[in-house]
Amino acid sequence: MFRFAIAALLGALSLTACAQQPAASKTATAAAAPATDAAVEKRVRDALKELDPNFKPDYIGAAPFAGFREVIVSGQVLYVTDDGRYLLQTTPYDIANKTQATSPGLLAYRRGLLETLPHSDRIVFAPPNAKHTISVFTDIECGYCRKLHQDIAELNRNGIAVEYLAFPRMGLASKDATDMISVWCASDRKAALTAAKTGQPVPAKNCTNPVAMQYNLGQQLGINGTPAIFAADGTQLGGYLPPAQLKAALDRLEGSGSR
Known part of the structure; x- marks a missing residue:
């Protein structure tokens, strides 16, 4: 399951059908009112299920930087854009604090x-x-x-x-x-x-x-x-x-x- 997600990333696959929408539609979406955290989480979950119906995150929360959700699957930390379109596997670095960037939610999950x-x-x-x-x-x-x-x-x-x-x-x-x-x-x-x-x-x-x-x-x-x-x-x-x-x-x- 996890390997499939990484293959999707490397293949630059879109996670959701909205990736295939025309530019005008995406612009209208961007102009809409900001979604609530619950709505964003649902969008990300739906996107991951579209990628793989068996994709079951252990945790989804706000990332330590804007525009992304932090997702944990089988112990691995992934980042998915709030619109559910892009998935990244990376280790972001917090330059100001000189350490790996982590969100309060991820820290609480680990604790x-x-x-x-x-x-x-x-x-x-x-x-x-x-x-x-x-x-x-x-x-x-x-x-x-x-x-x-x-x-x-x-x-x-x-x-x-x-x-x-x-x-x-x-x-x-x-x-x-x-x-x-x-x-x-x-x-x-x-x-x-x-x-x-x-x-x-x-x-x-x-x-x-x-x-x-x-x-x-x-x-x-x-x-x-x-x-x-x-x-x-x-x-x-x-x-x-x-x-x-x-x-x-x-x-x-x-x-x-x-x-």
């Missing part, structure tokens, strides 16, 4: 998903009186995940708490997933995760665990690589950042009121 993952199921490395908290989807084998873990002490000194969530990049049938289950089932999860990230063998364990739930939610968030770092407001900060850069990014978000 809502993250809040469904209990704190007790996370592996937490936190200083006393943390100033910032980040949620980090990680696996135990990727190089940048290991590099980030080497920075834990420095991050904590900078007042940053790190809450790890499981995201085995190779899928739930992989050895990485089996090892991550063993880490989450260890009596001392923090020690087990640290050992695994230094390349030590992971003693096999099994129990009721959150690895699959965290992995599946990560897919809903559109994660396709690790580490994937989210600020408390739902802003995705990208992959690995050195401690000073990560702190600066979090301070900027706090200073901007998390938009």
Whole structure:
């Protein structure tokens, strides 16, 4: 379904029949009174259904720039013009805030998903009186995940708490997933995760665990690589950042009121 939508974009296909209207008709439409948010959302939904009847967005809301709706499908963020004619797959950049552009609605959507993952199921490395908290989807084998873990002490000194969530990049049938289950089932999860990230063998364990739930939610968030770092407001900060850069990014978000 999603691949079909991208093919439509690359083929410069119109999403709606209104794309085929004559210029005079489009001009008359543009002169009409502005549509309400509900009407725009319906127009976008109808356009997507015309593109593919099985196209079911998880979220539609106002984009962080005028004239577009922000749409989430299978974790991927798309932008559709308010008239339902054009679809874009891109990552807009907010020059003023020096970060990826995100709308309040998208941030709230991400926060809502993250809040469904209990704190007790996370592996937490936190200083006393943390100033910032980040949620980090990680696996135990990727190089940048290991590099980030080497920075834990420095991050904590900078007042940053790190809450790890499981995201085995190779899928739930992989050895990485089996090892991550063993880490989450260890009596001392923090020690087990640290050992695994230094390349030590992971003693096999099994129990009721959150690895699959965290992995599946990560897919809903559109994660396709690790580490994937989210600020408390739902802003995705990208992959690995050195401690000073990560702190600066979090301070900027706090200073901007998390938009």
